[in-house]
Amino acid sequence: MELKTFTGGIHPDYRKEATAYKATEEIALPEEVVIQMRQHVGAPNEPTVSAGDRVEAGTTIGSTEAFVSAPVHASVSGEVTEISEQISFSGALVNSVTIKVDPDQPDKWTGKKNLEGITPEQIREIAKESGLVGLGGAAFPTHIKLSPPADKPIDIVIINGCECEPFLTCDHRVMLENTEDLIEGLKLMMKAVGAGKGIIGIEANKMDVVEAVESKTASESGVEVMPLEVKYPQGNEKMLIDALTGRRVPPGKLPSEVGVLVQNSGTAVALYKAASTGRPVIDRIITVSGSGIREPKNVRVRIGTRIEHVIEQCGGFVNNPEKVIMGGPMTGFAQKSLSAPTVKGTSGIVVLTGKETGESEERECVGCGKCVDACPMFLMPNSIVKYIKRNQYEKADKYGVKDCFECGCCSYVCPARIHHVGYVRIAKAELAAKK
Amino acid sequence: MNNAKGFTVSAPPHIRSEEEVSTGMRDVLIALVPLVAVSIGFFRLYAVVNLAAAVLTAVVCELVMRKIMGGKATIGDCSAIVTGVLLALLLPPVVPAWYVVIGVVIAVAIVKELMGGLGCNLFNPALFGFVSLLMLSRVWQPIVYNLGSINGVTTATPLTYIKAGALNGIRPGYWDLFFGNAGGALGEVSVIAILVGAAYLMYKGQITWHIPLSILGSVVVLSAILGANPLYMILAGGLMLGSFFMATDWVTSPDSKYVQVIYGILIGVCVVLIRLYAAPTGAVAYSILIGNAFVPLLNGLIIRKKFGESKAVA
Numbered sequence: 063m064e065l066k067t068f069t070g071g072i073h074p075d076y077r078k079e080a081t082a083y084k085a086t087e088e089i090a091l092p093e094e095v096v097i098q099m100r101q102h103v104g105a106p107n108e109p110t111v112s113a114g115d116r117v118e119a120g121t122t123i124g125s126t127e128a129f130v131s132a133p134v135h136a137s138v139s140g141e142v143t144e145i146s147e148q149i150s151f152s153g154a155l156v157n158s159v160t161i162k163v164d165p166d167q168p169d170k171w172t173g174k175k176n177l178e179g180i181t182p183e184q185i186r187e188i189a190k191e192s193g194l195v196g197l198g199g200a201a202f203p204t205h206i207k208l209s210p211p212a213d214k215p216i217d218i219v220i221i222n223g224c225e226c227e228p229f230l231t232c233d234h235r236v237m238l239e240n241t242e243d244l245i246e247g248l249k250l251m252m253k254a255v256g257a258g259k260g261i262i263g264i265e266a267n268k269m270d271v272v273e274a275v276e277s278k279t280a281s282e283s284g285v286e287v288m289p290l291e292v293k294y295p296q297g298n299e300k301m302l303i304d305a306l307t308g309r310r311v312p313p314g315k316l317p318s319e320v321g322v323l324v325q326n327s328g329t330a331v332a333l334y335k336a337a338s339t340g341r342p343v344i345d346r347i348i349t350v351s352g353s354g355i356r357e358p359k360n361v362r363v364r365i366g367t368r369i370e371h372v373i374e375q376c377g378g379f380v381n382n383p384e385k386v387i388m389g390g391p392m393t394g395f396a397q398k399s400l401s402a403p404t405v406k407g408t409s410g411i412v413v414l415t416g417k418e419t420g421e422s423e424e425r426e427c428v429g430c431g432k433c434v435d436a437c438p439m440f441l442m443p444n445s446i447v448k449y450i451k452r453n454q455y456e457k458a459d460k461y462g463v464k465d466c467f468e469c470g471c472c473s474y475v476c477p478a479r480i481h482h483v484g485y486v487r488i489a490k491a492e493l494a495a496k497k
Numbered sequence: 498m499n500n501a502k503g504f505t506v507s508a509p510p511h512i513r514s515e516e517e518v519s520t521g522m523r524d525v526l527i528a529l530v531p532l533v534a535v536s537i538g539f540f541r542l543y544a545v546v547n548l549a550a551a552v553l554t555a556v557v558c559e560l561v562m563r564k565i566m567g568g569k570a571t572i573g574d575c576s577a578i579v580t581g582v583l584l585a586l587l588l589p590p591v592v593p594a595w596y597v598v599i600g601v602v603i604a605v606a607i608v609k610e611l612m613g614g615l616g617c618n619l620f621n622p623a624l625f626g627f628v629s630l631l632m633l634s635r636v637w638q639p640i641v642y643n644l645g646s647i648n649g650v651t652t653a654t655p656l657t658y659i660k661a662g663a664l665n666g667i668r669p670g671y672w673d674l675f676f677g678n679a680g681g682a683l684g685e686v687s688v689i690a691i692l693v694g695a696a697y698l699m700y701k702g703q704i705t706w707h708i709p710l711s712i713l714g715s716v717v718v719l720s721a722i723l724g725a726n727p728l729y730m731i732l733a734g735g736l737m738l739g740s741f742f743m744a745t746d747w748v749t750s751p752d753s754k755y756v757q758v759i760y761g762i763l764i765g766v767c768v769v770l771i772r773l774y775a776a777p778t779g780a781v782a783y784s785i786l787i788g789n790a791f792v793p794l795l796n797g798l799i800i801r802k803k804f805g806e807s808k809a810v811a
């Protein structure tokens with residue numbers, strides 16, 4: 063079978079075996095959860111509860127009138143103990159609601175609704191009410207993506223099942239364990255934007271999912287699964303659209319420019335669950351892996367569970383860990399402590415040892431050009447860094463620093479161990495400040 | 498359970514490929530093994546002495562210069578050794594060892610380290626050292642043989658035949674050039690040994706075809722146009738070694754493929770013109786250095802087209 067892909071990119075050591083073939087596990091509930099008011103791209107929510115209130119799992123506890131936003135819900139039943147600023151996975155302080163967890167957690171979302179006559183408007187409403195955001199990590203509010211501008215009709219909805227980050231297998235498990243929901247979720251999205259075609263793109267290291275989806279879509283018209291070469295960062299929207307359709311989103315533009323909507327596979331499953339049972343986003347599957355973890359596995363975690371509790375539930379640390387990363391190792395956030403709570407966009411907790419990080423001192427660029435060949439945006443990462451080091455931010459801008467989406471391919475291949483992404487962030491901040 | 502020292506926090510990515518600068522340099526050294534072996538087999542002690550003198554000098558130079566300049570020790574990256582070996586390969590076997598030593602001092606101490614070390618140099622150190630020796634040799638002619646007219650331990654260098662346009666039977670044949678019986682500099686003894694090494698470098702992803710093939714292609718085309726024998730042009734002299742091992746030098750070559758091809762053609766054209774209309778000796782070295790000098794300009798002139806850009810302006 064011919065595998066589709068994009069130009070550039072890298073083949074890191076994926077290390078997915080540790081968790082890919084183990085069924086998702088439930089973990090014990092923590093004593094308290096910390097629900098952050100900002101778990102998405104856009105305006106933060108305002109708490110709608112106060113200390114002392116009793117909440118049930120699924121109660122809306124934070125919302126805002128702002129358009130680009132998604133409400134947050136209590137992920138457990140219990141008592142609100144505190145509303146305060148808490149450290150987030152990115153290191154920023156975010157207003158949060160802390161809830162003391164009841165020992166008893168009844169699940170009330172059991173019945174299944176018939177979705178036959180559902181309208182596009184209703185689908186968007188469900189996405190919004192359930193607080194759905196891109197669960198692949200980008201965390202963009204889903205209902206907004208499902209409302210494309212009228213002048214840019216969408217003809218293809220793509221489900222991103224690449225999971226190209228090393229170590230992570232949560233999407234793999236979600237797709238395998240909820241194949242029907244995945245397909246139904248895609249169909250809801252197609253309906254919402256009026257697209258006639260749906261493609262599920264899956265990298266070829268998950269052929270079990272490809273087969274499962276194929277067997278269930280054989281009779282469906284308009285829905286198709288396409289296996290992709292295993293390559294990072296195939297899961298980036300632009301790369302994925304290019305790989306699957308040959309359409310290239312111009313710099314600075316959104317996928318709607320070329321008539322495509324991309325949604326993460328976990329988001330599709332969650333949308334269908336929300337529509338059919340009314341269950342809002344109160345938990346998600348997270349991959350806990352890396353050499354520093356005793357029992358690597360995929361676990362279902364309530365939103366707001368602190369990293370520390372999740373790691374404890376996976377047997378704790380081994381091998382003297384050096385870095386704890388929230389997200390995948392290519393783009394995730396390194397944690398100073400273990401107190402940050404999980405959010406809707408948390409796909410993984412990866413614990414690396416010093417040897418695994420391959421960290422060593424940055425030296426002068428030796429001009430090998432490997433970063434240039436690796437950059438999927440066709441930028442010149444070495445030139446960009448050269449100008450940033452000289453504080454020539456306009457020059458860096460000319461070389462496309464704003465089009466860099468920080469995939470880290472350049473830094474990964476760099477024999478001089480240059481931290482391109484770190485420099486790019488500095489330049490973006492400088493350029494934004496000058497505006 | 499919190500780690501007492503705290504965890505390391507830095508920008509992503511949090512994993513890196515295993516490739517370091519030393520990996521690349523070691524691959525170059527491995528790729529040079531066939532050529533070095535053939536040249537030792539061919540020139541025996543002459544080759545051993547020169548190679549040893551070059552490597553030793555290169556290592557000492559780099560250590561001393563790093564101390565003086567106060568930089569970090571970088572000897573572990575092996576780049577100085579690569580420079581030493583390449584320079585020894587550029588020279589004919591009978592040049593005295595002290596001569597090699599001077600060339601390496603110029604290459605490593607001045608061209609590389611004085612410029613700030615690997616990555617900061619504009620010119621390929623080995624080639625610059627070689628060309629400096631060529632020029633100095635004219636000054637020292639009474640004492641030392643002129644490099645251009647040195648008659649190896651074997652015969653006249655094949656290049657002198659190109660200039661003379663000789664098509665008689667005394668020049669080394671194609672097969673001699675290919676398998677190793679050609680005379681000239683250490684590194685000119687066998688084309689096949691160079692190709693084996695080049696294939697290894699490509700397999701390892703340290704170089705790509707863009708630079709060498711655009712050099713060789715333009716040499717073939719231009720020499721055919723100008724009436725020279727294209728095959729002899731590419732097989733004789735240091736062109737093979739230069740194309741695969743020196744024009745492809747990471748630091749001194751362009752980084753995007755498009756610019757690499759332009760750079761290759763520029764070098765190829767210079768090689769033919771210099772060989773035919775000026776001095777055949779050192780033509781490849783001069784040409785690559787000219788190419789090196791144009792790299793900053795070429796890099797600045799041509800900015801890569803971004804992903805999706807071509808279709809945006811359509």
Ligand code: SF4
Pocket residue numbers: 436437438439440441442443465466467468469470471472473482483486
């Ligand atoms: S420059 Fe940006 S987009 Fe290109 S490889 Fe580096 S991080 Fe990725």
Ligand code: SF4
Pocket residue numbers: 426427428429430431432433434443444472475476477478479480752
């Ligand atoms: S990969 Fe690193 S050393 Fe090589 S050109 Fe890019 S920045 Fe320079």
